[in-house]
Amino acid sequence: MTKRILITGGCGFVGSNLAVDLRTRGYEVTVLDDLSRCGSEILLEKRILPQGVKFVRGDVRNPGDLSKLKEAFALLIECSAEASVLVGTQGENARRLLDINLQGAIHCFEWARERRVPVLFLSSSRVYPYDKLNACRYRETGTRFDLAEGCEGVSPRGVQVEMPLQGIRSLYGASKLCAELILREYAVQYDLPAIIDRCGVIAGPWQLGKVDQGVFTFWLAHHYFRKPLKYIGFGGMGKQVRDLLHIQDLAELVAKQVQCLIGDKPAYRGEVFNAGGSSFSNLSLRETTDICEQLTGNSMAIGSVLEPRPADVIWHITDNGRTEQVFGWAPKRSSRKILEDTFHWLKDYEADFKRIFL
Numbered sequence: 001m002t003k004r005i006l007i008t009g010g011c012g013f014v015g016s017n018l019a020v021d022l023r024t025r026g027y028e029v030t031v032l033d034d035l036s037r038c039g040s041e042i043l044l045e046k047r048i049l050p051q052g053v054k055f056v057r058g059d060v061r062n063p064g065d066l067s068k069l070k071e072a073f074a075l076l077i078e079c080s081a082e083a084s085v086l087v088g089t090q091g092e093n094a095r096r097l098l099d100i101n102l103q104g105a106i107h108c109f110e111w112a113r114e115r116r117v118p119v120l121f122l123s124s125s126r127v128y129p130y131d132k133l134n135a136c137r138y139r140e141t142g143t144r145f146d147l148a149e150g151c152e153g154v155s156p157r158g159v160q161v162e163m164p165l166q167g168i169r170s171l172y173g174a175s176k177l178c179a180e181l182i183l184r185e186y187a188v189q190y191d192l193p194a195i196i197d198r199c200g201v202i203a204g205p206w207q208l209g210k211v212d213q214g215v216f217t218f219w220l221a222h223h224y225f226r227k228p229l230k231y232i233g234f235g236g237m238g239k240q241v242r243d244l245l246h247i248q249d250l251a252e253l254v255a256k257q258v259q260c261l262i263g264d265k266p267a268y269r270g271e272v273f274n275a276g277g278s279s280f281s282n283l284s285l286r287e288t289t290d291i292c293e294q295l296t297g298n299s300m301a302i303g304s305v306l307e308p309r310p311a312d313v314i315w316h317i318t319d320n321g322r323t324e325q326v327f328g329w330a331p332k333r334s335s336r337k338i339l340e341d342t343f344h345w346l347k348d349y350e351a352d353f354k355r356i357f358l
């Protein structure tokens with residue numbers, strides 16, 4: 001019998017791409033989403049429904065919306081979130097972020113526990129403390145900062161899953177870490193199969209990038225539509241570095257994990273895995289500008305703000321070490337390929353998504 005997968009937050013960037021990928025692999029897929037993210041309604045119409053994915057409008061903050069789902073599910077993938085790291089940094093909206101990312105996630109885990117449905121949880125590299133990362137020593141080159149001296153769990157290969165977690169991480173990062181800890185307890189105490197993926201920056205087609213989430217797509221779209229940009233923080237030169245993972249590379253990892261979780265004897269009980277572009281795919285903003293100029297043919301003056309915003313990181317590259325060993329997976333698509341694919345998508349769907357970026 002075909003197995004059905006539920007994706008909460010399934011009309012967002014990650015959820016919609018996973019839904020379509022799993023559908024093409026032969027699974028039945030239901031997405032539950034409250035369409036609160038601006039543009040999710042367009043992803044629903046253009047991306048999700050044409051692929052035969054079932055949509056249910058619902059809010060993870062309301063357990064009744066989850067319990068209305070009557071079909072038998074083989075797996076829950078929890079992707080719903082207020083996914084901005086800046087929300088809550090000035091106090092406003094903190095309550096909403098916690099209600100969605102923490103209370104909402106608990107409702108999802110509780111729904112899964114009651115029905116004995118395995119869980120795959122999309123967490124974030126933002127659980128790693130940025131104060132510790134920013135305190136490492138960096139070497140400045142013409143276009144970027146490189147790590148000169150790391151700290152425990154941080155080497156030039158990247159941030160390991162074993163990096164100690166004491167420190168400051170943003171309210172968003174804290175909400176994801178709390179949800180991780182609760183899922184781990186559920187998995188062990190209730191013998192519930194579960195996997196947690198701590199994702200670095202994910203990018204690619206169908207991302208509705210904003211300044212505070214989806215920065216690479218945001219940067220490309222601003223070049224495409226000739227909108228102003230600023231290098232913010234760390235001297236205002238755009239030398240801060242992040243890795244980026246193509247959404248299709250993530251989908252290929254998730255497909256392997258789905259097989260493990262819905263197999264006969266699923267082994268995982270809330271183990272945590274890093275998933276990021278790694279030392280294979282990473283860019284500084286300045287380097288991103290060069291590629292965006294080449295792709296769009298548009299070159300703009302970019303403003304400069306010396307001081308970083310709360311929770312900004314100077315450098316984050318993911319060390320996928322254990323994920324690569326366990327799942328035989330590694331990112332295959334380079335940073336340039338990610339931006340090229342996103343550019344072609346922007347061109348093809350300009351009329352549909354223009355209003356989101358303008």
Ligand SMILES: NC(=O)c1ccc[n+]([C@@H]2O[C@H](COP(=O)([O-])OP(=O)(O)OC[C@H]3O[C@@H](n4cnc5c(N)ncnc54)[C@H](O)[C@@H]3O)[C@@H](O)[C@H]2O)c1
Nearest residue numbers: 009011012013014033034036037059060080081122199202
């Ligand atoms: N995109 C990235 O770079 C990235 C990196 C690391 C981790 N993640 C994680 O991946 C997951 C998906 O992120 P994304 O980039 O797709 O974000 P997104 O904002 O595109 O998608 C989130 C979806 O959740 C929905 N949603 C929000 N509140 C909801 C609620 N109360 N009930 C039901 N649905 C709700 C939104 O409408 C949206 O469709 C999140 O958990 C995020 O923390 C994303």
